[in-house]
Structures are given as structure tokens and as C-alpha cells.
Amino acid sequence: MLELRPAEPSADLWRDREAYPDRLLFHTPQWLRFVAEAQHAEPVLATVHDGATPVGHFTGLVTRRFGLRILGSPMAGWTTSYLGFNLRPAVSRRDALAALAPFAFGEMGCAHLEVRDRFAREPDLHGLGMRWASAPTAVIDLSPREDQLFGAMAPACRRNIRKAARSGVTIEEAHDDPSFADDFYAQLRDVFAKQNLVPTYSIDRVRQLIRHLAPSGDILLLRARDPDGRCIATAVLPWYHRTMYFWGGASYRPDQHLRPNEALIWHALRWARDRGVTEFDFVGGNAYKQKYGTTEVPVPWARRSRSPLVAGLRDAAKEAFALRQRAVARFARSPA
Template sequence: MLRLHRVEPDAALRADRATYPDRLIFHTPEWLNFVAECQNAEPLLATVTDSGQVVGHFTGLLTRRFGMRILGSPMAGWTTSYVGFNLRPGVSRRAALEALIPFAFGEAGAAHLEIRDRGLVPADLTGLGLRWDDAPTAVIDLNPPEDALFGAMASACRRNIRKAAKSGVTVEEVTPGPAFADEFYDQLRDVFAKQNLVPTYSVERVRSLIRHIGPAGNLLLLRARDAEGRGIATAVLPWYHRTMYFWGGASYREHQHLRPNETLIWHALRWARERGVTEFDFVGGNAYKTKYGTTEVAVPWARRSRSPLVAHLRDAAKQGFAFKQRTVARFTSAAK
């Protein structure tokens, strides 16, 4: 039977955590510091033991909502894809999840737990008192040759990339800094305005991401320029070991006919592949992503609350945020 034990980070712990083959960028200290700053949260690290031997680690963050302690690994809205466990090969993820539940509501003192672990599948969740949503993600295998990657895209997508090149669209790699965050966010506002919405986070979150992840060398920032040299689109792409993630992309509506977004993705795919990255993760399964030749991977988002009241508050908060987003957008539009 597996058990979890909360631990404080030290050099030995960090060194051991870095050896796990399922480690993602979302488990790194830099990413945890980014989330902790933006969510006013406290990182929580725990070892997973089997008969006293460490066989894995759990990563999460504690925060407060409605006066209650919430353990997110991650929580919805944190712009963080998957956290959960790092486990030695052969260690059961279901058994680790089963051990997490009493730990979360006992030693961690949480009233609500959420987890999205890249290695968990729906069958791992049955019988544990968890609710979950299907939360598939779209990925691209970067192992095939470059011409095969391009050929796997929809014909319309390939035409758009060629059109952008003929129209003089170019892509440049940007040194991380706050100016890029402001540029990206201005374009993001324009993207959301198209749907009469406002962004789900502030520009400070983008600045925080760049501030924490940029110095580690695990962040690709791209800008597309038109033939006149104007910046028309941007992309934010964290990467670590085998995977690059599409954290965010934005473009001005008036220039979207030049197809800069497809060009940015194609540049990112080639850049990652050249550096030995073997997977590109779009972090979500929206239909528009299939044009890039993606494969859908199921990654359930599971949650459990100490009481039905806490679960109700969580769902109400999610619905309230969506309503607030639409309302703010309407008032903003009316004021222009």
C-alpha cells in the first residue's frame, strides 16, 4: 500500500525529483514559483513511499477559496496543464491516487482536491469517490521527418503556411522580457473581443511566466511580422525535455488573413524537433487543432470535495467566473 508524506524541498529532494522519466515542466521549481505568485498559493511536495521506500513524488499547491484550503494539482484557471505524480516505472498511478485522497484531506488539511495527471486514465478513477471531466489534449509526434510532419497537416493548413510565406510573413525568436508580455496581451484582448469576451487572466500572469521560466531557458517566444515589419501575432511556448507546450497564441484580427498563426506553429514544430523534443502538446482538444495533424490523448480532470457543499461552491464559482467574463466584455465594448 502506497503512502504520501509531506516534505520540505532541499537539494537532495530536488535532485531525486529530477531523475523521474515522467517529469514535466509543470513539476519544476520555476513553474511552481510562477503559479504560487499568480495564485497566492503555497507549493506542496510529498514523497510517495512503498514499505518505507520512496517510489515517487506528488506535486501540488495549496490556496484558499471561500475561506477553505484547496489543494490543486492543478486547479482549473491556473494555465497549467498537468501536475500530479512522478512515479518510478511499474508503480501504479491508481494506487498513488488512492493514497493521495486521505493525505489531501488529512495531513494537507484540504477541503477540496483537484488533479490532472498526464499518466492517469478514466479507469484509474473508478471507485475512488471522484468526479471527473473528459479533458483530452491534442498532441503531435515530432519523431517523423519534417516533410512527413508537414504532409500530415490538412491541405488548407499547408496552403495557409505557404500563403504567409508568399505574403512576406516572417517569424522571429524573441528574448524573454516584459515588453513581449504586453505585446502578446494586447493581441490576446483582440482575440477575445472577437467573441465579445475578455481574457481569463491579466497581463501580469504573462509577465510572471516570462520572469520565472525565461531565465531557465525553457521558454520559446515567437513573433510574426508582416512584410512591412509590423508585429501581427505572437506565441508563448514552454518546453522541457521531450515536450513543448502551446501555452498561448494571439494575433490581431485585421492581419489574420495573412495566416500568421499557422506559420508560428510550423516554426515552433521545427524548432522543437531540431532540439530533440519529441512531442508538441496543444494543451487542449479544440477542433481547430486537428488541422495540424494531431492525435487526441485522454487526460481526465478529477476532483473530490470534503462535503457536497464544497463541491457546489466550486461549480458555482466556475459558472460565476464565466458570467463575469461575459459581463465585463459587454461593458468594455459599450464604453468604446
Template structure:
């Protein structure tokens, strides 16, 4: 029978966790510092044991909502993706998930738990009192050659990349440039304004991500410039182990006819592949991503509350956030 035991973050713990093949950037110390800072949350690390043997690790953060302790691994709105477990080969994820329940609700005293683990499948959730929604992601294998990757893209996507090149669009890698966050966020506001919305997070979150991840060498920041040198698009791409992630991308609407977005993705795919990264993860399953030759991977997002009242509060908070976002957009004059 598996059990979870909370541990204090220390160098030997981070070293041990980095030996697991299913490790993701969202399990690392710099990423947890980023989430803890932006969400005012407390990181929670735990060993998964089978008797006296360590067979894995759990990662999460505890925060408070409505005065209640909540364990997120992660929570919606944290701009972080799958967290959950790192497990040794052969250790059932369902068994680890079952052991998480008493750890979350008894040991940590939480009233609500949410988890999105890349290795979980719907069958793992059955009979555990969890509610869940399908939250698929779109991925690209970077193991084929560059020629094969390009050929797998939709023909329109390939034409757009060639058009950007003919139009003089150039991509630059950004290092130690404090103006990048401003460029990205200004363009992001323009993207949201097209839908009469405002961004779901502030510019401080972008700055925090760069501050924590860039020194670790786990962040690729890209700018696309037009032939006159104007910044017309940006992309934020964390990477670690075998995967690069699309955390965010934005561009000015007036320059989208130059197709800088496709050019940024194509640059990132080649950059990651050249460094031994074997997968590009769009961290979401929007239909527009299929033009890059993606494959959809199902990833359930599960949650469980200590009482129906807590579950209702969670749902009400999510609905309230959507209404607030549209109201703020109207007040600030965002328009399509």
C-alpha cells in the first residue's frame, strides 16, 4: 500500500526527484518558486513510499480560498500545467492517486484538491470520488527530421512560414532584456481585445516567470521583427528534460498578415530539436494547433472536495472569474 510523506525542500530532494524519467519542468524548484510567488502559495513536496521503499514523489502547492486550505497540483488559472507525480517504472498511478486523498484531506487539512497529471488516464479516477473533465493537449514529436516535421504541417502553415521569410520577418532569441515582458504583454492585451477580453494575469506574472526560469537556463524567449525592425510577435517557451512547452505567444493584429506566429513556432521546434528535446507541447488542445501536425493527448483534470459546499464554492468562483474578466474588458475599453 502506497503512502505519501511530506518532506522539506532540500538539495538532496531535488537531486533525487531529477532522476525520474517522467519528470517535467513543473516539478522543478525554479518553477515552484515562480508559482508560489505569483499565487502566494506554499509548495508541498512528498515522497511516495511502498513500505520502507521510496517509489516516487508528489508535487503541489497549498493556497487559501474563502478561508479554506486548497491543494493544487495545479489549480486552474495558475498558468502551469500537469504536476502530480513522479513515479518509478511499474508503480500504478491510480495507487498513488488513492494515497493522495488521506494526505491532502487529513495530513494537510485541505478542503479541496485538484490534480492534473500527464500520466493519469480516466480509468485511474474511477471509484475515488473524483469529478474530472477532459483537458487534452496537443503535442509534436521532434524525433523526425526537420524535413519531416515541416512536411507534416498543413500546406497553408508551410506557405505562411515561407511568406514570413520572403517578407523579411526575422526571429531573435532574447536574453537579459527587461523590455521583453512589456512587448509580450502589450501584444497579449491586443490578442485578448480581439475577443473583447483582457488577459487573465498581469504583467508581473510574466516578469516573475522570466526572473525564476531564465537563470536556470530553462526558458527560450523569442521576438519576431519585421523588415523595418519592429517587434511584431513574441513567444515564451519553457523547456526541460525532453519537452518544450508553449507557455504564451502574442502578436499585433495589424502585423499578423506577415505570419510571424507560425515563424516563431517553426524556429522553436528546430531550436528544441537541435538540443535533444524530443517533444513540443502546446499545453492545450485548441483546434488551430492542428495545422502544425500535432497529435492530441488526453489528460484528465480531476478534483475532489471535502463537502458539496466546497465544490459549489469552487464552481461559483470559476464562473465569477469569467464574468469579472468581461466586465473589466468593458470598463477598460477593450474592443474587438
């Protein structure tokens, strides 16, 4: 039986976490500071023990909903991907997940928990009293040669990348540029408007992300410009250790015929590969991502509540958010 024990952040603790091969950007202090600020949440660190022997770490954050303490590792809407566990290679993820509920409902006094662990699979959740949704992600292996990466893409995708170059689309990296968040968010609004929606987060979320990750160099910010120098597309790409993540991308609809989105991704893949990154993670699975030569990886999103009432509140809150988003979009489209 494994056990989770609360841990206070310290230099020694962070150094130990960095030694685990399954560490991700989302387990780092800079990322947790971003999520804590954006969600008004409290980071939760714990060590995983097998008897007296520490064999791993857990990362999450506690927030409040309906007056109840909620442990998210992560929660939907946090614009963060995977948290969960860092474990020694021989340690069972199922056993670690089994130890999570007693920690959340007992030690932390929470009424609900959610967890998405990058290396957990659905069989790990069977018999643990959890509900889960399939939440696969699309990844690209960056270890092949550059020409092999390009060749693995769909023919139409390769043509679009070439078209962007012929059309005079150029890609630039943004550094210490406060206007980048404004460019990205204006394009994001246009993306959502196509579906009669509004973005699920404010521009402050983008600024917070850049502010917390830029000092450590764990983020790549890209702009695509048309031949006249106008910014027509952007991409936000955090990275750490062996993986780069597609946190967000956006473009203006009238300029999409120039294919700036494909050009941005192709630039990011080469940039990451040149720096020893071995995986590009789109952080979600959509049909349009398959054209880049992706492989789908299953990553279940699991949850458990202390009572059926709390589970119902969670589902009601999700439905209310969707309704509110559509109402805001209708208001934004209405004449003044």
C-alpha cells in the first residue's frame, strides 16, 4: 500500500523532483505559480511513500467551488494539461492512484478530486471508484530526421507549408514583447467567433503564462506575418525537458488562405528538435492534427467525489459554464 504525505516546497524537494524521468513542465514551480495565480488556487505537493521509502511525488492544487474544497490535478478549464504523479519506474501508477482518494478526502479535507496523469491508462482506474472520460492527446515523435518529419505529414499539409513560404509568410520569435498577448488574443477571439462563441479565458491568462514562464525560457512565442509585415497568426508553445506543448494557436480567418498555421507548427517542430526535444504534444486530439503525422496517446481524465451530491454539482457547473459562454457570445454580437 502506497501513502501520500504532504510536502513543503524546498530547494531539495524541487531537485529531487527534477531527477524523475517522467517529470513534465506542469510539475515545475514556475508552472504551478501560473496556475495558482490564474485560478486563485493553492498548490499541493505530496511525496509518495512505500512504507518508509519515498518512491514518488504528487502535484495538484486546491480551489473552492460552491464553498467546497476541490483538489484538481488538474481541473478542466485550468489551461494546464497533466499533473498527477512522478514515480520511480517500478512503482505502480494504479497503486498511486488508489492512495490519492484517502489523501484528498482525508488529509486535504476535499469533497471532490480530478486527476489527469500523462502516463496513466484506463486499466489503472478500474475498481478505484472513479469515473473517467477518454481524453486522448496527439503527439509527434521528433527523433526522426527533419526530412522524415516532413514526409510523415499529409500531402496537403506539406503543400500548405510550401504555399506559406511562396506567399511570403515569415515566422518570427517574440521576446520581451508585451504586445504579443494582444495579438494572440485578438486572433483567438476571431477563432471562437467562427463558432459563435467567445474565448473560455481572458487575455490576463495569456499574460500570466508568459510572465511566469518567460524568465526560465520555458516558452516559445511565435508570430506569422504576411508579406506586408502584418501579424496574421500566433502560437504559444511551452516546453521543458523532452516535450514541447501546443498551449494555443490562433489566426485571422481572412488570412488563413496563406496557411500561416501550418507554417507556425513546422517552425516549432524544427525549433524544438534542434534543442533536443523529442516529443511535440498537441495537448488534445482533434482530426485536423492528424495531418501533421501524429500518433494518438490515451490519457484518461478521472474524477471522484465524496458524495453523489458533489458529483452532481460538478456536472451542473460544467453545463452552466457552457450556457454562460454562449450567452456572452450572443450579447457580444447584439447591436449596441
